[in-house]
Amino acid sequence: MSFGFQSKYTQNLKSYLAFKMLFAGVLGLLKFVFMLVFLYFYKALTRFHMMSRFINVLFCCLLCCSLMTSTSEAQQADSAVIKQFFNSELASGSSYGNLEKLCKGVGNRLSGSANAEKAVLWAQKTMTELHPDTVYLQEVMVPHWVRGKTEQASIEVNGQAPTAVSILALGGSIATPAEGLVAQVIEIHALSELELLGDKVKGKIVFFNRPMDPQEILVFDAYGKAVDQRWAGPSEAAKFGAVGSICRSMTTATDDFPHTGAMKYKDSIPQIPCCAISTMGADRLSAMLKKNADLMFRFTQSCSKLPDVKSYNVVAEIRGSLHPDRFIVAGGHLDSWDVGEGAHDDGAGVVQSMEIIRLFRDAGIRPKNTIRIVAFMNEENGLKGGRKYAELAKNKNEKHLCAIETDAGAFSPRGLSMDGNDTLRSLIRSWKPLLEPYGLYDFEREGGGADISPLKDQQVPVFELMPDSQRYFNYHHTNKDVFEAIDRRELELCAAAMASLVYLLDQYDWK
Numbered sequence: 403m404s405f406g407f408q409s410k411y412t413q414n415l416k417s418y419l420a421f422k423m424l425f426a427g428v429l430g431l432l433k434f435v436f437m438l439v440f441l442y443f444y445k446a447l448t449r450f451h452m453m454s455r456f457i458n459v460l461f462c463c464l465l466c467c468s469l470m471t472s473t474s475e476a477q478q479a480d481s482a483v484i485k486q487f488f489n490s491e492l493a494s495g496s497s498y499g500n501l502e503k504l505c506k507g508v509g510n511r512l513s514g515s516a517n518a519e520k521a522v523l524w525a526q527k528t529m530t531e532l533h534p535d536t537v538y539l540q541e542v543m544v545p546h547w548v549r550g551k552t553e554q555a556s557i558e559v560n561g562q563a564p565t566a567v568s569i570l571a572l573g574g575s576i577a578t579p580a581e582g583l584v585a586q587v588i589e590i591h592a593l594s595e596l597e598l599l600g601d602k603v604k605g606k607i608v609f610f611n612r613p614m615d616p617q618e619i620l621v622f623d624a625y626g627k628a629v630d631q632r633w634a635g636p637s638e639a640a641k642f643g644a645v646g647s648i649c650r651s652m653t654t655a656t657d658d659f660p661h662t663g664a665m666k667y668k669d670s671i672p673q674i675p676c677c678a679i680s681t682m683g684a685d686r687l688s689a690m691l692k693k694n695a696d697l698m699f700r701f702t703q704s705c706s707k708l709p710d711v712k713s714y715n716v717v718a719e720i721r722g723s724l725h726p727d728r729f730i731v732a733g734g735h736l737d738s739w740d741v742g743e744g745a746h747d748d749g750a751g752v753v754q755s756m757e758i759i760r761l762f763r764d765a766g767i768r769p770k771n772t773i774r775i776v777a778f779m780n781e782e783n784g785l786k787g788g789r790k791y792a793e794l795a796k797n798k799n800e801k802h803l804c805a806i807e808t809d810a811g812a813f814s815p816r817g818l819s820m821d822g823n824d825t826l827r828s829l830i831r832s833w834k835p836l837l838e839p840y841g842l843y844d845f846e847r848e849g850g851g852a853d854i855s856p857l858k859d860q861q862v863p864v865f866e867l868m869p870d871s872q873r874y875f876n877y878h879h880t881n882k883d884v885f886e887a888i889d890r891r892e893l894e895l896c897a898a899a900m901a902s903l904v905y906l907l908d909q910y911d912w913k
């Protein structure tokens with residue numbers, strides 16, 4: 403069945419919109435005739451010098467009134483559509499049920515794993531059942547890193563029983579020797595300290611222990627300021643002769659759940675094993691180091707890198723009525739880390755994006771431009787899916803109007819960040835009255851999502867939905883990121899917000 407206008411739920415909205423359009427059309431025609439008549443008399447009257455200033459002012463006022471009336475009519479129609487999206491999603495949305503099927507039926511799904519392939523089939527089937535115009539796969543080669551079964555760590559002090567601490571290997575790390583890596587620990591808080599320590603780092607395990615800044619209100623900002631320790635720390639430490647590295651987990655929570663995540667080995671620098679330690683473990687290690695700087699840290703992990711594997715982005719399209727060859731992309735990433743169930747990161751983003759298809763269909767809305775819903779593969783440890791999408795778009799010379807990603811958890815939507823020009827920023831600001839009733843108020847931040855960043859390199863404006871950030875890093879890349887951690891209502895608010903933003907981006911001709 404193709405994407406259509408058959409929904410029984412939307413007759414009222416459609417009638418309302420049809421009436422609005424007819425009314426606006428008749429009114430527009432009357433205004434046009436009035437202007438012509440007015441211009442005729444204006445020309446005649448301005449021949450009399452004294453009348454000319456008065457007539458000029460009157461003319462400007464009438465023109466402004468006319469434009470304001472048109473804007474308010476357009477906004478009323480937009481407001482009705484957005485209300486329909488939120489009403490429909492909160493009363494009978496399918497995003498929550500879909501997320502449950504992904505989390506419980508497939509589970510976590512790191513690129514290259516059997517679960518990632520199950521997720522591709524799931525996404526293809528689920529998108530098809532939402533009846534867009536077409537669903538297809540984009541082939542892409544992705545890395546295949548495997549965590550291995552063994553992961554343990556302990557702090558060892560002479561004459562005392564070892565103190566066990568919770569770790570997770572960082573994604574991409576090499577394994578330790580089978581019996582574990584044992585060495586003294588050197589604690590630092592910034593990569594720049596390595597230079598000062600120089601030779602003292604040799605033969606040690608470097609412990610990066612700078613917490614995420616609790617004073618940052620947007621927690622993504624705190625993450626951005628701390629994550630260099632995880633991403634670049636291992637190679638920077640190895641440069642000075644370190645044999646291993648430990649990174650304090652990227653969270654403001656104090657608990658015993660380590661947070662994994664990507665790291666990058668630099669070419670030409672020896673690779674060393676690296677892991678994330680829970681914040682409680684980090685605090686304990688730091689306290690014990692203060693009492694005994696010679697303590698030993700032992701960790702064992704058996705991860706490995708296998709050859710690349712063929713995988714897929716999953717794409718659905720709602721074809722545009724006016725410009726089928728112009729594209730608006732909306733998506734999230736289908737892969738997740740290999741712990742938890744990838745519920746917030748980013749199963750939520752995938753089901754929110756898919757829901758746009760249902761919401762448009764049930765509201766009887768056929769977009770002007772083609773909407774592409776994309777479930778990207780391999781955001782977490784390679785971005786190969788995002789790069790492949792942009793590469794194909796470029797090769798086919800496709801005209802992309804913009805792209806919007808949702809990859810920041812299923813928490814109440816608060817706004818939209820963007821990388822684009824000032825005209826677009828002004829347009830987005832003008833939507834504030836439409837979106838504020840649903841809790842979206844922040845349209846000032848910079849930034850788009852990771853998967854669509856390769857499109858940004860092709861000068862495509864990019865956006866990212868900004869949910870409330872306060873709790874996201876309690877779950878990010880941990881065993882806690884499971885379906886039970888999702889609030890149905892907040893997930894649905896994000897889905898309706900995505901549909902609303904895509905609708906507005908499609909309606910307004912800013913290109």
Ligand SMILES: [Zn+2]
Binds near residue numbers: 748
């Ligand atoms: Zn993500």
